[in-house]
Amino acid sequence: MASLKRSFESDPFAQNISSKVYVRSTKSGKVQKIVREVYLRQDIPCSSKLCNACLKIAPRDAANRPIPFVLSEKPAGTSVFTQGHYIVPDTNAFLSAMDLFEQSSAFYDVIVLQVVLEEVRARSLPLYNRLVSLTKSEDKRFYVFFNEFRLETYVTREENESVNDRNDRAVRKAVKWYNEHLSKTSKKAPAVVMLSNDRDNLRKAKEDDIPAYSLANYVSQLKDGEQLLDMIPELEERDALIEKKPGQFLYPEHYTLSKMNTGVKNGLLHQGIFNVSPYNYLEGSIRVPAFPKALLILGRENINRAVDGDLVVVEVLPKDQWKQPSTQVIEEEAVTMNENPTEEGSDLISEKERKVLQEEAKRTLAKTTEGHALPTAKVVGVIKRNWRQYVGHIDQSSVSSSAAQGRKQDSVFVIPMDKKIPKIRLRTRQVAELLGKRILVTIDAWDRTSRHPTGHFVRSLGELETKAAETEALLLEYDVQYRPFPKTVLDCLPKEGHDWKVPASMDDPGWRDRQDLRDLLICSIDPIGCQDIDDALHARALPNGNFEVGVHIADVSHFVKPNNAMDTEASIRGTTVYLVDKRIDMLPMLLGTDLCSLKPYVERYAFSVIWEMNSNADIVGSRFTKSVIKSREAFSYEQAQLRIDDASQQDELTNSIRTLLELSKKLKQKRLDAGALSLSSPEIKVHMESETSDPIDVKTKEHLPTMSLVEEFMLLANTSVAAKIYEAFPQTAILRRHAAPPKTNFDELANQLRVKKGLDLSVESSRALADSLDLCVDPKEPFFNTLIRIMATRCMMSAEYFCSGTQSYPEFRHYGLASEIYTHFTSPIRRYADLVAHRQLAAAIEYEAVHPAVRSRGRLEAVCKNINVRHRNAQLAGRASIAYYVGQALRGKATEEDGFVMKIFSNGFVVLVPKFGIESLIRLRDLAEPEPAATYDAETYTLTTSGSREVKVELFQKVRVRVTDQKDETTGKRGVKMELVSTY
Amino acid sequence: MPLDTSAYSLALLRVDGRRWNELRRIHAQIRTQAAADGSSYLEMGHTKVMCVVNGPSEPGPRRGATSGGGGGGGQSKNAEVAVNIVIAGFSSVDRKRRGRGDKHILELQSTISQALAASLHTHLFPHSTINISLHVLSQDGSLLAALINAATLACVDAGIPMTDYVAACTAGSTSTYAANDEGADPLLDMNHQEEQELPGLTVATLGDSDRVAVLVCESRVQVSRLEGMLAVGVDGCKQVREILDRVVREKGIKMIQEGTVERGVGLNDMELD
């Protein structure tokens, strides 16, 4: 305690105080002026291990520990600064080239100025977070110098000086101070070098004799710097744009932020997330609160440099410009194929694009029937870019022959794997090396003068189509955290490692408040080869004729304590990601596949939900308890099914599984009666050759009753837990909801069913939908019903995690499961939401005290937001992985399969092949050479071709297709190619 | 815009450049309004308050509009300490107006009334009222502490007998409640941004002693951190007391030099009881 009472050393009246004035605008558009005091001081150290003067003033925390110094006494040199150097980048350098600073080959001993950190934070939170994690990394030696608080480096803004200029001046002053300060330590003190990509700032630095270089200039002084050159964006000139002639602008100017805010506030403009159609890169849509249906944004000029995912502001176009959504497939690659990356044409819309658009216009004009036209809009500005790093490959056709050999810097196009992202213009010196590689790039800017965005190279992932490169590409594209767990995380694991056991003595603290359920006949049922066993079950008859049923879930929260490094890592990962040949774990292997996993024959900690049920599967009572269990067997679905079906097996364990199966059937019937939907998406299994893990076959998964068995009890456990934690924490329970889809989502499908099949789809409630889906059958075609279910699923909203305080009770409803309240509890090894639910349930049953992180609403909302995104990405990554392996499995084989037309355009149609669970576009030009003429009847969803090939294709039609593999030149992915064989 | 309070760990510096154990600049004056019995003006950083004290006075036919409730009523053996706070609309960035019946203001009034009643010798003035009127001109955190300090100074100026100064300040912690950071440093004297983002408390002590006259904690914080926060707060109160004392003495010396007070009745000789 005494250490806390340090006397106030300096005279408080003699402190240097300065006022800083900030202007900020609030969400509602008001402008506020904030005056704040700044206390200037002289005891902020330079943090160089060479400096003894600063060592004396090193600040200490309340426990009297001094802060260790960061900058090395022997920093690396460059060809110019052989004595060694420290780097001071300006804001612009970090904003445009953060990847560069994260390199392990260079960029050590970096001084991050406070003014720079503040500016980076104001401009981009993700980049700020990356910068902060660099400052925390021990080996990179990044030091944050609070120049704005140090008397000698503080600068006041001069009259008529812009904030930017003032901040640049502050950077230069800090660099100057550092150089003077360090020169006192020794004659051969390291130089302190400013890095900037702003010409103006560099010029002023030169005038003041401050060592300063552009990023490119600096990198060229480094050994092996050449490889880094491509990662550097071009020099920026702040006013460069204004000097250009207005005629050269290809795009309309974006509105200022305040103009957009005013517009949105008085309802003239609308704000929302911009989405690009997966079939047409010139068609975007945006959902805004003021319109029930999404607004269409058509054409390059209206899209006005918005990229998929950006937060934009749009203006609705006059009613006479409202249009139908496109019925045509327009692929960027096909249309813009021959554009030259080095020269920007003076027209925004190329000849080819114009032709395509005119055809579109003709069609819509001829057909515009009232009511079909949708409101259209144009983008007037971007509030927030959602740019990330993109995986792609260099478009071979954009490469000039000289560039493919020399080391001259050249412009090329990169085609992103994500078709919704426009191609990116890239300047690089390594065209020859990068051709045919999967590469990672970022977008730097999209000027009004440039048809395509410009970006820079980040790194190469390897040869196209190699398993390693494609897998990493996939993980990057879906933002899956796949790096090995850092040491800080592994340090949180139990010291005993694999030798950890449930303590033998029941006096051990681990046994506190745990029920001993080791004598119960518990078993687990999972897919073949499952190692991370989250759940196990038991059932037994009670003397009163009822049954006791238990669901036992791995007690992960026993091992993962809130807020430690492992918990933080898991909360960021959010979920385990399953790829065909790889699993990216949320938790370290030791826990996931061993200590937490409810493996058979060993004792494990569990969290149990135990019900008493009557023979009608009505719940008589339920309770929750931490427990110790010993699973008797780990079955696969198939094994369990065989055992149930084999009447000769009359042992107690098998009979208990039979009991579970009987009860689960009743539970399922109850759910269906309540209106639960049975939706489907084809589940595919890729069979691998065990030695080489090359895919050899693709099969749809068979559905077994034992799968339903497990599913039903998991749903029941989730629902029971949801009710319990909501009761205990009405404001902060973590729950999962599935909103009812807006009726308009089904408009098109309902119309299609009515027109083509004379069937009615009623969507008033989930029950009505479930019933009408049951009636959507084609007696001749059993798959038809599944097809409609697949299509209906795509009209649904996606389920989401939320914190109970953010919604009113009726909004909790899970539409698909027809449950009032729901959460995820049963898979804590692979989902973070379940782990949070475990902690809340433990607190609810008073097993342990509530940890603040578990009941801070703000914190939970952030967790929900993240895991919703991660969950979605994990699903997409899993699907993409299957698509890749299906492509590989089909490599060099050609098979004929049955397929169904599930979407139809005026110049092509999409066919789903159930056997492989894949769908693919067949365009008119794929039908025959030359491309046949076609007429498309939008009323009857019929495409009739004539000329080189005559076929009639209708929606829902069964067709025969030849499936082969093909490398998609656009995305560089190997995928399936379908050719129409016959239409039956 | 400046960084937020999470940047503290980068270099042990707070959002305004202070260390964990440093007070903001305190500037105070007494006898700022000649017409009143006692008056003061006090700044703790950008928090600026003014205080006027009238009384003790026998109750007239009508009593003051608002009473803080400390001490006792007009009929009691002790003087009533009536506190009235007016928060100027322009004092905070959002310019929100607070009415007289605002719960937050009522609570501040009652807290200050009780704090001062603990030091003022109210028993000397039965059936009377001491009216303390406080005006908030600018808010940047530690408002309650600033109000208590200003009221203390004005009471000294008014010459109301009291045991000792009631000196107040705030203390906080460098990381949020949810972060549950065992190693968080305590913080002295929180500004507005820190109060918004971090847990904190207001503490007032009586004179040089460790006797706590006021302890208000409206945020959620782990018990384990409370002890450190309180120790820093109490330590801060002592620093505040020194500053208040210096203001009073300097004013006294000045008054003697100007002849407002007779030589010989030096402040050091003044009997307080």
Ligand SMILES: [Zn+2]
């Ligand atoms: Zn130094």
